[in-house]
Amino acid sequence: MWRQHPLVLVRRKATAAKAKGFQGRSAFKVDQRSRNVEAWRNRFETIPVATSSYSTTETDPSNANSPEVQVTAPVVEVQLSAPEPTQVSFHAAGRIRRALVPSFSDCFFMALVGWLFIFGASGWKALLGDGDTGWHIRTGQYILAHHAVPTQDLFSFSRAGAPWFAWEWLTDVMYAALFQMGGLKAIVLAAGLMIGIFSTVVLRYTLWRGANPLVALFSTLLAAGASSMHFLARPHLFTLLLVPVGFWVLEADRRKNTCWLWALIPVTVLWTNLHGGFVIFLACIALLVAGSALEAWLGAPRWPAVRRYGLLLVACSLASLINPYGVQLHVHIFEYLRADWIKNIVQEFQAPTFRNEGQLQYEALLLAGLIAIGFLLRKRRFIEALWILFLAHASLISVRHAPIYATIAAPLIACELSEWWSAGAARMKKSAAVRILHDLGTDLSRGFRRTSCWPAVFALVLVVLDAPLKWPRDFPGELFPTTMIHKHAGLVAHSRLLTTDQWGDYIIYSFYPDQKVYVDGRSDFYGETFANQYLHLLQGAYDWRAIVERNRFDVALLPADWPLSSLLKQDPSWQVVDDDHRSVLLRRLSRQAYGK
Numbered sequence: 001m002w003r004q005h006p007l008v009l010v011r012r013k014a015t016a017a018k019a020k021g022f023q024g025r026s027a028f029k030v031d032q033r034s035r036n037v038e039a040w041r042n043r044f045e046t047i048p049v050a051t052s053s054y055s056t057t058e059t060d061p062s063n064a065n066s067p068e069v070q071v072t073a074p075v076v077e078v079q080l081s082a083p084e085p086t087q088v089s090f091h092a093a094g095r096i097r098r099a100l101v102p103s104f105s106d107c108f109f110m111a112l113v114g115w116l117f118i119f120g121a122s123g124w125k126a127l128l129g130d131g132d133t134g135w136h137i138r139t140g141q142y143i144l145a146h147h148a149v150p151t152q153d154l155f156s157f158s159r160a161g162a163p164w165f166a167w168e169w170l171t172d173v174m175y176a177a178l179f180q181m182g183g184l185k186a187i188v189l190a191a192g193l194m195i196g197i198f199s200t201v202v203l204r205y206t207l208w209r210g211a212n213p214l215v216a217l218f219s220t221l222l223a224a225g226a227s228s229m230h231f232l233a234r235p236h237l238f239t240l241l242l243v244p245v246g247f248w249v250l251e252a253d254r255r256k257n258t259c260w261l262w263a264l265i266p267v268t269v270l271w272t273n274l275h276g277g278f279v280i281f282l283a284c285i286a287l288l289v290a291g292s293a294l295e296a297w298l299g300a301p302r303w304p305a306v307r308r309y310g311l312l313l314v315a316c317s318l319a320s321l322i323n324p325y326g327v328q329l330h331v332h333i334f335e336y337l338r339a340d341w342i343k344n345i346v347q348e349f350q351a352p353t354f355r356n357e358g359q360l361q362y363e364a365l366l367l368a369g370l371i372a373i374g375f376l377l378r379k380r381r382f383i384e385a386l387w388i389l390f391l392a393h394a395s396l397i398s399v400r401h402a403p404i405y406a407t408i409a410a411p412l413i414a415c416e417l418s419e420w421w422s423a424g425a426a427r428m429k430k431s432a433a434v435r436i437l438h439d440l441g442t443d444l445s446r447g448f449r450r451t452s453c454w455p456a457v458f459a460l461v462l463v464v465l466d467a468p469l470k471w472p473r474d475f476p477g478e479l480f481p482t483t484m485i486h487k488h489a490g491l492v493a494h495s496r497l498l499t500t501d502q503w504g505d506y507i508i509y510s511f512y513p514d515q516k517v518y519v520d521g522r523s524d525f526y527g528e529t530f531a532n533q534y535l536h537l538l539q540g541a542y543d544w545r546a547i548v549e550r551n552r553f554d555v556a557l558l559p560a561d562w563p564l565s566s567l568l569k570q571d572p573s574w575q576v577v578d579d580d581h582r583s584v585l586l587r588r589l590s591r592q593a594y595g596k
Helices: 019-044 090-100 104-118 123-128 132-146 169-208 213-226 236-255 259-274 278-297 303-319 327-338 341-345 357-378 382-397 399-426 433-443 454-464 482-487 489-493 501-511 523-539 544-551 563-570 591-595
Strands: 002-004 009-011 049-058 069-078 497-499 555-559 574-579 583-588
Touching: 104 123, 104 169, 104 213, 104 454, 123 169, 132 169, 132 501, 169 213, 169 236, 169 259, 169 399, 169 454, 213 357, 213 399, 213 433, 236 259, 236 278, 236 303, 236 399, 259 278, 259 303, 278 303, 278 327, 278 382, 278 399, 341 523, 357 382, 357 399, 382 399, 399 433, 482 489, 482 501, 489 501, 489 555, 489 583, 497 501, 523 544, 523 563, 555 563, 563 574, 563 583
Parallel strands: 497 555
Antiparallel strands: 002 009, 049 069, 555 583, 574 583
16 A cells, blocks of 8 residues: 655555564654755745654555554655745846856957957048948938938039939938937947947857857958948948848748748838848849759759748838839839949949958958859759859949958858868867867857847947047048138138039038038939049049039139149139148139239
8 A cells, every 4th residue: 555745655564573663664764754854944944844643554465364553654744835036046147147247249249349440540430431421411310300301402503403312311310310419429339339230240140050159250250351341331331230130030941930031021121211232132032032943943842932932022022112212212223233334433333453451351252152152052052052153243243242242151151161170170189289179169159149238338338438439520531621621611611612522422511501512422313424524524534624614613622633633723713722732722713813
């Protein structure tokens, strides 16, 4: 016969001959269990214990004539209660510790931002190296003031009132709001933090794909270096950030279908109104559909994926129509990107030259990516191969696509390198240096896969910290004639000014709406005919004087080493007002003064 209790399980079976010994052993066992109960009682402090007696009659089954023996033993009933609410559980303490202890990815984020912008030679002002930031701020201010997105030109006298696509209007609004809150500091801080987040997302995405942390760290630094040409406070930072995020969602869905895939539809709506880079993401989804169809045609069970991602492509394409200009925006972007003249005017639309450090890092990733294509094709991973091939081609035609290529190719290259390294290390002795380094990287992987509170604390410190850091109060004087413009502000602000497109951006930033410009950085707005005229003018071509007369310029602010500057200095109808050997300011004399 058995009697069962949560803490006491006593089998009472005894013969008449062993009754006395049974009682002794039972008393010892119950006493031992009672001491255990007392220990639990002392630990939890709130354990009510109740005892009672248990009686039974036992006989010896081996002896039919054995007498019946009455056996009595205490029964202990224990009721356990939960710990006090004030006690902190072990798991909660672990979560608090993880939130307070910085991870390796947190350290990477803070170190990268500090290296680029706090301790770097150029600092935060390097983010203002493109004057387009100026007209983006003023466009955002116009939208906030009029509660409407402009459809006609606001800034020029050469094409006043012409149709204009402010296709990055949502970024413009953000920049205007940041400028109102904290001036240029707020804008460069937001841009710098976005660059840090972009690099960290690429690192975490590479690790998620299975790369060794040491290889992932190296490839991410190469990708960041190759993307440094776009480390500017401009709308394309949103594309730089959203590309790895979008690809991460696609890759996660390829492993296991989830509803998170459809979050890319509202993301596309947001992306369309932030920057025109959404077009290249739609192209990559189309390549995903094509690669899945090719794999299905070769026998892999991929037809459900073809239907799923084909539906995503249609949905995202339709979502991109939600913008102030509708389908006309897509037509405008297509015509702009396919135009040949833009490659002669805008440097970032030209082919890479491989002459600076960033482009050399891009070259290394380009060569590694082309090699990786062969291994991907051997594994019949056509989708990744198509992505690398398409983006490599786009980046060789126009260097502005090099950061996007580096962002996508670097994780794929890192995974291939990690596979080769793992296979080689497995054949080595554990004492081999290469094996030790590989195992060390593997052990570090968990430290890269979490986020603590320190990046937020770091960003908050940068927000409130002012004096020790060199926050920009104006655009960099090394690139823009800030001193000369403010020195002669009255002349510059009330004239029909001839200047460069980049300096025209700064004029808009400094004097809009009082001053309009001849040209600025909106190359898609001015078109081919105007661009050729502008190029002739700055090069001092045969028709430069006719262009000057036709536009009735009366003040010119030009780089001192440009051919047109020398021609105007030699022209008796123009007078030099100021010359600091980097820029020259000239004023056109009246006909009476010229005659005298």
